[in-house]
Structure formats: C-alpha cells, structure tokens
Amino acid sequence: MALINENFLKLKAGYLFPEIGRRVGAWTQANPEQAERLIRCGIGDVTEPLPSSVRDAMHAAVDEQGNRETFHGYGPEQGYAFLRDAIVENQFAGLDISADEIFVSDGSKCDTGNILDIFGKGNKIAITDPVYPVYVDTNVMAGNTGEADENGAYDGLVYLECNAANGFVPAVPAEKVDLIYLCYPNNPTGGVATKEQLQAWVDYALANDSIILFDAAYEAFIQDESIPHSIFEIEGAKKCAIEFRSFSKNGGFTGVRCGFTVIPKELTVKTSAGEEITLHSLWSRRVSTKFNGASYPVQRGAAAVFSPEGKAQVAELIEHYMGNAALLRQTCQEIGLEVFGGENAPYVWVACPEGVDSWGMFDKMLEEAQVVITPGSGFGAAGEGYFRISAFNSRANVEEVCRRIKASL
Amino acid sequence: MALINENFLKLKAGYLFPEIGRRVGAWTQANPEQAERLIRCGIGDVTEPLPSSVRDAMHAAVDEQGNRETFHGYGPEQGYAFLRDAIVENQFAGLDISADEIFVSDGSKCDTGNILDIFGKGNKIAITDPVYPVYVDTNVMAGNTGEADENGAYDGLVYLECNAANGFVPAVPAEKVDLIYLCYPNNPTGGVATKEQLQAWVDYALANDSIILFDAAYEAFIQDESIPHSIFEIEGAKKCAIEFRSFSKNGGFTGVRCGFTVIPKELTVKTSAGEEITLHSLWSRRVSTKFNGASYPVQRGAAAVFSPEGKAQVAELIEHYMGNAALLRQTCQEIGLEVFGGENAPYVWVACPEGVDSWGMFDKMLEEAQVVITPGSGFGAAGEGYFRISAFNSRANVEEVCRRIKASL
The missing domain is CATH 3.90.1150.10 (Aspartate Aminotransferase, domain 1)
Structure with missing residues (x-):
C-alpha cells in the first residue's frame, strides 16, 4: 500500500x-x-x-517566440545570463556576488519552501513569532516538527518572539539552532533590522555552524539608508546565509511570477563523512532535477525592472x-x-x-x-x-x- | 551544525x-x-x-496587467478556472474529470518531481528501464533508494525492463510495488501502451493498493485512434492513478512553461491510523503552501491552445x-x-x-x-x-x- x-x-x-x-x-x-x-x-x-517597461519587454519576448530564429525553448534551469547579470549589477553591486550564485525561479514562495529539499532530518529550526506562515508549514510538511498545540505552535520549532520591546527583531537565542528564518523588512510587522542586529545574527550563525535563510522580498521599500537591503552587506554572511528575493513587490510580479535565490559558493557544510560541500552545488542539483527554468518572457520582463x-x-x-x-x-x-x-x-x-x-x-x-x-x-x-x-x-x-x-x- | x-x-x-x-x-x-x-x-x-493564437493571448494578458481594473495579482495556486475548465472540456471530455481535479503548474518536470512530497518513506518504487531520468533522480533525492551500482542502477528501485520483445511496455511485476511511473507515449523509446496493456496495470494497482504516476506529456502525438491519450480512459484508473500533462510539446511551451497534474478525488489512501484520505487534498495543500500559481499571461496562452x-x-x-x-x-x-x-x-x-x-x-x-x-x-x-x-x-x-x-x- x-x-x-x-x-x-x-x-x-x-x-x-x-x-x-x-x-x-x-x-x-x-x-x-x-x-x-x-x-x-x-x-x-x-x-x-505592471510597469510599461516590463510589459514592453514581455511583448518583445512573446514576439521572439514567434520566429524560429529567435525562439527560446528550454532555458538554463538556473536562469538566463541576461537576468542573472542584471541582478548582480543592480542589486548586489560591490558585494562580490557572482551571476552564477543567482538562481532565478518562478517566485520566492516556492524557493523558501523548496530550499528544505537540500537539508537533512534532525535540524533544529528557528523562526520568528509572528512569522510568514510558509516557513512554518513547509517545515511541518518536511517532518521537522512535532504536533501543534492549541495555539498553533509546533513542538520542536524554536519560536523567537518579536515584540515592541525588541523592535520586532529578536536577539539570538541562548540555545543552538541549525536553520534560522529571518525576513527583513518584515512581513507581517513591517520592522527592519539594522546592520548591527544582522551582524549579531551572522556572528551567531558562524559560531554555531547555523544557516540563515534570509527573506528580503521587501527590500525595495527601505527608505532609511542605514538599513541593509541584503544579508550579504554583513561581514561573514557569505559563509552562513542564503537570501531569497522577489520581483513581486517591487515590479508588481505577483501574477507574473519571478524571484531568485542567492547562494554564495563560500557557504559550505560538512557531510557526516566530514567532507566539505557547498550548498550551492546541492541547490543547483535540486534546481536542475526538479525545475525547468522560469518562463522566458517573464525573465525578460524581470530584466526590464533594471532598465533606466x-x-x-x-x-x-x-x-x-x-x-x-x-x-x-x-x-x-x-x-x-x-x-x-x-x-x-x-x-x-x-x-x-x-x-x-x-x-x-x-x-x-x-x-x-x-x-x-x-x-x-x-x-x-x-x-x-x-x-x-x-x-x-x-x-x-x-x-x-x-x-x-x-x-x- | x-x-x-x-x-x-x-x-x-x-x-x-x-x-x-x-x-x-x-x-x-x-x-x-x-x-x-x-x-x-x-x-x-x-x-x-509558438503558435500565433498563444502569442496573441499572451499579448492581451500582458496588456491587461497594464490597467489596475484588469490587473491580475496572486491567482489561485491551483490555476485559473478559465484554464482548468478549458482543459477538462478539451482533454478529458466524457471522462468525468472535474475542473477542480486539475492542478495547473509551471511544467511537468516540476510536478513529476514535487509529487513525492505527498508520499511517505518506505514506498517501493517501480520505474521502466530505459526511463526519463527525473523519475529516478527525484526518488534518490527523496531517500527512496540506496546507492547506485556501476551501471547507475539504484538499490531499492524496481526496474521494469522495456525491450523489443515486450514492445517497450513492461508486464506487471511479480512482486508488490507501491508507486509505478509509466510514461506513454514513451520518452525515450517512442513506444505506446494499448488500452489492454494499461488495463493490466490499473488492475494490478487496484489489486495491490499501488499508485500509478502516469506521464502523458506526449499524448498529442498519438496518431493511432485505438491508443489511449489518458490513463483515465481505463476503467478503475480514477481510484489508482495521477496523470501529468504538459503544454511543452503540443503548444511548444518548453520556454514559456505550463503543465498540469490531474488527481481524481476518488483516489484515496489509508493513513497509518486507518483513516481514508484523498491524495487530492494532500496535493492541494502542497500546492497552496509551496507554489503561488503559474504566471497569468502564461495561463492565458495555454488556454489559447484550445481555441479553434x-x-x-x-x-x-x-x-x-x-x-x-x-x-x-x-x-x-x-x-x-x-x-x-x-x-x-x-x-x-x-x-x-x-x-x-x-x-x-x-x-x-x-x-x-x-x-x-x-x-x-x-x-x-x-x-x-x-x-x-x-x-x-x-x-x-x-x-x-x-x-x-x-x-x-
């Protein structure tokens, strides 16, 4: 059966x-x-x-599909170079992120859920409370939790309380955790994390061999110049963090669907045999095997977000x-x-x-x-x-x- | 760590x-x-x-995104009704499949991989040999196999040999298996399965409480009227089969990305507590939690495949x-x-x-x-x-x- x-x-x-x-x-x-x-x-x-620049680019891409000379069939599963290059140039300038560390997808919700495919069983998972429910539910589905109590809190998860007293950015926990979900600017509280606060998290992760799963879907809304847009602005983050980004909220792509995940090649973990392995190689394999690339016209539309x-x-x-x-x-x-x-x-x-x-x-x-x-x-x-x-x-x-x-x- | x-x-x-x-x-x-x-x-x-009808529909949908009155943000994760209805009417007429048994996605490769999310550990998996490598690799990633031998065959998988003698359609196995991947018309052999051959598989699945994962990505190429296009043409299949379909090979969507999965609500399994549960409800939960719907312009393009x-x-x-x-x-x-x-x-x-x-x-x-x-x-x-x-x-x-x-x- x-x-x-x-x-x-x-x-x-x-x-x-x-x-x-x-x-x-x-x-x-x-x-x-x-x-x-x-x-x-x-x-x-x-x-x-949807911005007219995006619509124009999508129209042009749809027209390209009408000629066998410019037709695009299966694209690279990790995304087209034109988009990965544009992302690096426009969103990670000066941060020493390379285009092949960008994995283009059909959206951040998929990525934040699917990322668990590359992690094993037995990891201690920390989430903020309140939190975007997808982080919790995907961990439940992956078997990383026990049952829920009457308040909906799952046994086995470490809940990091966010409240007015801590400005909705939790302090690092006393206990050791393996995966930490952070989302700043935050959904649902609208809070932001300062460089110092994120540095404390990166330092904690480096000290405890933990991985930070950083959701930056709302970075475009940051007005205060002192607030980091990317976890990779923080020293040491490339050795302990994965970042999720989206075109949903800046370009208005909630119905068009495009996002991306950034995994620096410096980010390594040890296998049980003691071998050092990059999370980049694992995710690349996951993407090649279970994904066939984001839609070509959509990727052209996403690249247009970075045109003048x-x-x-x-x-x-x-x-x-x-x-x-x-x-x-x-x-x-x-x-x-x-x-x-x-x-x-x-x-x-x-x-x-x-x-x-x-x-x-x-x-x-x-x-x-x-x-x-x-x-x-x-x-x-x-x-x-x-x-x-x-x-x-x-x-x-x-x-x-x-x-x-x-x-x- | x-x-x-x-x-x-x-x-x-x-x-x-x-x-x-x-x-x-x-x-x-x-x-x-x-x-x-x-x-x-x-x-x-x-x-x-890409057919001009598809391009026209995509252009129109992109234009709709340019007005707040016709703008489409997040759509239903399971797909828009206009496409699910068109699929049922054009591809499952007379088979008593309802629109809410259709789950629209960004492609069949994703679906055939992601479907394993709803299955537990310990299932015995059967695949044909030769086979589309995605079925194998996703089972390896999910922990449903042991190690590979020197020929690339994984311990724990049941390989069903397809050869000239059996017309590249294997007979049902003597042993009991839980999940069976069948792809007809077949990639890579180009073979097809007759109604009688598929009936034998459905009968086997019903007798053994197994699930058939039927990949019909190439059904549009069938010329022989006696060959079934869908597993659901076979009596009893709605109680034991899931079907995967794609717009890649009929509409030329390999770069545009759209597919769908059909899970009849009659398809139930028992939990370890003996409770009967539909795979439809599990997949619907998976889709709602880890997917945000296929691109709206793409879904409009897919629906145009069914226009005259x-x-x-x-x-x-x-x-x-x-x-x-x-x-x-x-x-x-x-x-x-x-x-x-x-x-x-x-x-x-x-x-x-x-x-x-x-x-x-x-x-x-x-x-x-x-x-x-x-x-x-x-x-x-x-x-x-x-x-x-x-x-x-x-x-x-x-x-x-x-x-x-x-x-x-």
Whole structure:
C-alpha cells in the first residue's frame, strides 16, 4: 500500500486566510446591501499596473517566440545570463556576488519552501513569532516538527518572539539552532533590522555552524539608508546565509511570477563523512532535477525592472505604496493607536485598542468600517493584540480607509 | 551544525546530458572548421515558433496587467478556472474529470518531481528501464533508494525492463510495488501502451493498493485512434492513478512553461491510523503552501491552445514533427537498422548496428555525420544498444540528417 507523508496531517487547517474568507463571506451574506463598501487591506498583494517597461519587454519576448530564429525553448534551469547579470549589477553591486550564485525561479514562495529539499532530518529550526506562515508549514510538511498545540505552535520549532520591546527583531537565542528564518523588512510587522542586529545574527550563525535563510522580498521599500537591503552587506554572511528575493513587490510580479535565490559558493557544510560541500552545488542539483527554468518572457520582463525606465517606474510604485503606508500610520496614530512598521515596509502593524484582541479587531473593522485587515494572531501567538494593514492599494481606497478608521474607532 | 540531505550524494554526476555536452565540446574544439555542420537531435526540445493564437493571448494578458481594473495579482495556486475548465472540456471530455481535479503548474518536470512530497518513506518504487531520468533522480533525492551500482542502477528501485520483445511496455511485476511511473507515449523509446496493456496495470494497482504516476506529456502525438491519450480512459484508473500533462510539446511551451497534474478525488489512501484520505487534498495543500500559481499571461496562452485557431495550429505543429519522425524512421530502416517509435511519438528509437554500443554510436554519428543523438544507455541499462533521435527540428535539418545518415552508415 502506498504510504503518504503523514506530516501533512499535522498541519492546522483553516488557519488564517481561509478563516478571514469565512468571516468576510458570512458578513457579506448578512449585509448584502453594504458588500460594495468592503475594502480589502488583508492579503499582501500589489494592486497597481505592471510597469510599461516590463510589459514592453514581455511583448518583445512573446514576439521572439514567434520566429524560429529567435525562439527560446528550454532555458538554463538556473536562469538566463541576461537576468542573472542584471541582478548582480543592480542589486548586489560591490558585494562580490557572482551571476552564477543567482538562481532565478518562478517566485520566492516556492524557493523558501523548496530550499528544505537540500537539508537533512534532525535540524533544529528557528523562526520568528509572528512569522510568514510558509516557513512554518513547509517545515511541518518536511517532518521537522512535532504536533501543534492549541495555539498553533509546533513542538520542536524554536519560536523567537518579536515584540515592541525588541523592535520586532529578536536577539539570538541562548540555545543552538541549525536553520534560522529571518525576513527583513518584515512581513507581517513591517520592522527592519539594522546592520548591527544582522551582524549579531551572522556572528551567531558562524559560531554555531547555523544557516540563515534570509527573506528580503521587501527590500525595495527601505527608505532609511542605514538599513541593509541584503544579508550579504554583513561581514561573514557569505559563509552562513542564503537570501531569497522577489520581483513581486517591487515590479508588481505577483501574477507574473519571478524571484531568485542567492547562494554564495563560500557557504559550505560538512557531510557526516566530514567532507566539505557547498550548498550551492546541492541547490543547483535540486534546481536542475526538479525545475525547468522560469518562463522566458517573464525573465525578460524581470530584466526590464533594471532598465533606466524600469527603475524609474519601480521607484514610482514604491513611492505610491509608501505614501499609502504613511497615511495609514498617521491615521492610526491620530486616533491614539500604537503603530509600528510602514516606514521601510508596505505593512503597518498596529496594537489593538485596550481590551480588544486580534480577531476582535478584525470583526470590529469589518462590521464598523467594512475594512478587511489581518489579525496579528494569525501570524503566530506573539502577534496577538496586533493587526496588520497592507499598504498595497489605490490611493483612493487608502484615503477612504483612513476616513472610516477615524469615524469608527 | 546544519545537516544536509545526504541522499543528494548518491546521485551520479555527469550522467547523460553533461557527458553529451563534454563530448560535443571536445569534438568541436578538435574540429573547429566543421563545427557549423553540427545538427542537434539530442535533447527533446521543440524548435518551431509558438503558435500565433498563444502569442496573441499572451499579448492581451500582458496588456491587461497594464490597467489596475484588469490587473491580475496572486491567482489561485491551483490555476485559473478559465484554464482548468478549458482543459477538462478539451482533454478529458466524457471522462468525468472535474475542473477542480486539475492542478495547473509551471511544467511537468516540476510536478513529476514535487509529487513525492505527498508520499511517505518506505514506498517501493517501480520505474521502466530505459526511463526519463527525473523519475529516478527525484526518488534518490527523496531517500527512496540506496546507492547506485556501476551501471547507475539504484538499490531499492524496481526496474521494469522495456525491450523489443515486450514492445517497450513492461508486464506487471511479480512482486508488490507501491508507486509505478509509466510514461506513454514513451520518452525515450517512442513506444505506446494499448488500452489492454494499461488495463493490466490499473488492475494490478487496484489489486495491490499501488499508485500509478502516469506521464502523458506526449499524448498529442498519438496518431493511432485505438491508443489511449489518458490513463483515465481505463476503467478503475480514477481510484489508482495521477496523470501529468504538459503544454511543452503540443503548444511548444518548453520556454514559456505550463503543465498540469490531474488527481481524481476518488483516489484515496489509508493513513497509518486507518483513516481514508484523498491524495487530492494532500496535493492541494502542497500546492497552496509551496507554489503561488503559474504566471497569468502564461495561463492565458495555454488556454489559447484550445481555441479553434489554437487547435489548428497545434495540429500543424504535430504534423510537422511527425513528418520529421517518418523521414527519420524511413531513412534508418532503408539502411537496415531496426527502428521503433516515431509513429505516435516524436522520438525514433533505433537499434545500433551489430557490434556498436550506444556511446559508440553517439561518437560515430558525431564524428562521421556531425549529428548529435542521445545514447540509449543514458536512459538506463536496458537502453544499451539503442540510440534516440528526436524529431524536434526543422524539416531542412531533418532532411540533411537523413542524407548524412545514408552517406555515413
């Protein structure tokens, strides 16, 4: 009899977004006349058009597919040189990252999940709390955890609490862990990590032979010049870190699909036989065997993000969303709520008013303001008492959300 | 210390295509004046332009991304309804497959590899020999095998020999296996399986609680009306089979990237606690957690394959490649070689002349005819003594290959 991966059975069903969907659905059914008023600031999906430079490049690439002389079939699984070169030149200038250390993919969610393929069983995994649920669920599926408790916390994971006191950047743990997921600028808190904070993590990883899995999907939103965009700005990181990047939030590629993973060749681990091996070679083998490269027209579109026109258009998009974030921050502050994030990230993380918990706030915002937010507790136990507002929206919608928050709260 | 997945270390490096690359490179260096004469019939990649109907649909979808009213961000991880509906209507009519049993992806290679995520440890895996190497390598990476022997055969796998005597369709094994990979029309042999042959496999799977992983990537090339295009044409298959399909070879999507997996909801397995569970629910969870949907413009392009114009254009492509296959078959037969495949598949599988082995034939074709073929032994021990010629080429190239084969052999 075929045996299934029973780790899947440990996954908590109907956890966050399905529960949001259920509550929104129930409210809409009960209040059909108000359904049109609903404004969604829940999921972190971009709303503004794909830049024209990207569209032009994709059109040209689609046309190339129309001639056998310029037709592109199977491409290199690791990505085309034109894109890997453009990434290095534009995103890692001066950091001594080479193009063949870049692995282009169809998105960061896939990469942060699939990376576990190259790691063995028995690793101690640390995640921040609150956290992007994909890091947790993929570890559950890979068998790196035990069962979940009633709060949804999995046995065997090391949860690093992020709170207002530590600025949502946890200190290194007292215990030894093997893999550490860090995401800065952070989803969901919008917090950022300073060079000094990341240096402490790199030093910890080097001292403990741990690997940092650094998710920099939101780096384009950083406004403060002192905040690092890449973990590889930190001394020693190339010997202990893997970085995940995405075109989703800068270029607006959530529906077009492109991301990449950076694995420096200096990053080695020892096999049980004591042989030194690069994670780069393992990931390259994984990618060659289980992936067939990102779509050619999509890779051309991604490269256009780095054209002069593309850069200007991305800058406008970032300015738009950060303008939204500023309005949302200001409004929440004006009504006396404690506000975090939203200055170097498209997420505003807000403390619930006294006596209201995360889901209570969700219901209140839905019923009183017809605004869908994300309850902080959905990202982990330490998110309880907070809610997340996404700045991914039109300006008109954000202005309306601000008016309603002021009127309702 | 972070532990790696040491199963990767069992993988044989430099196995097939890298070795082909090495030999072609060495020959080109030694014979620079003849390098331009080289014609590649090795890798199974399409060569003809992407149909205009597909390009038109992709252009329109890229334009939609330019307006916030028609912009598509994150789509359903399982694929858009417009494509799932079109697939069911056009490829599974009358087979009682529903749209939500279709999972759209960025390609069949990913799916055939990733499917192992939902299966547990301890399954007995059967593969045909010769075989598409991805089935083997992904099982090695997942820890479902022991070490390889000197022929590249892995301990723990059940190899089902395909040869001229069984028409390259193996009989069901005497022993009990849990997962069975079948690919028909076959890569690399070009063989097809009849309804009766597939019925025997389905009956075996039902009797042994095994799962058939059926790769139908080449179904569009079937010319013989009696040959099934889908495993789901076979009675009982919905209770024991998963099917993989691709737009790579019919629509020419090798560079554009789209495929899909079909998992009927009737397909259940028992957990160790005795609970009945659908593989559909496990795969859906896997897809939701580790994938973010295929590119929207790509899905629109894939749907256009089923438009009246798209169907006519795909039919032309198939006719072109099958015309190539017929010429290659005829030429090899004329010079007295034993020829298989190439009648319902784009691969012609040829027995080497007496006294020449697969790599010997590779070298001979390279040196004497400047034609790159694929040595059969690269697909498994039972492929020794054969070589594969791909029909994916321009007509002019195929005609030249035929002339050279006649002149050289």
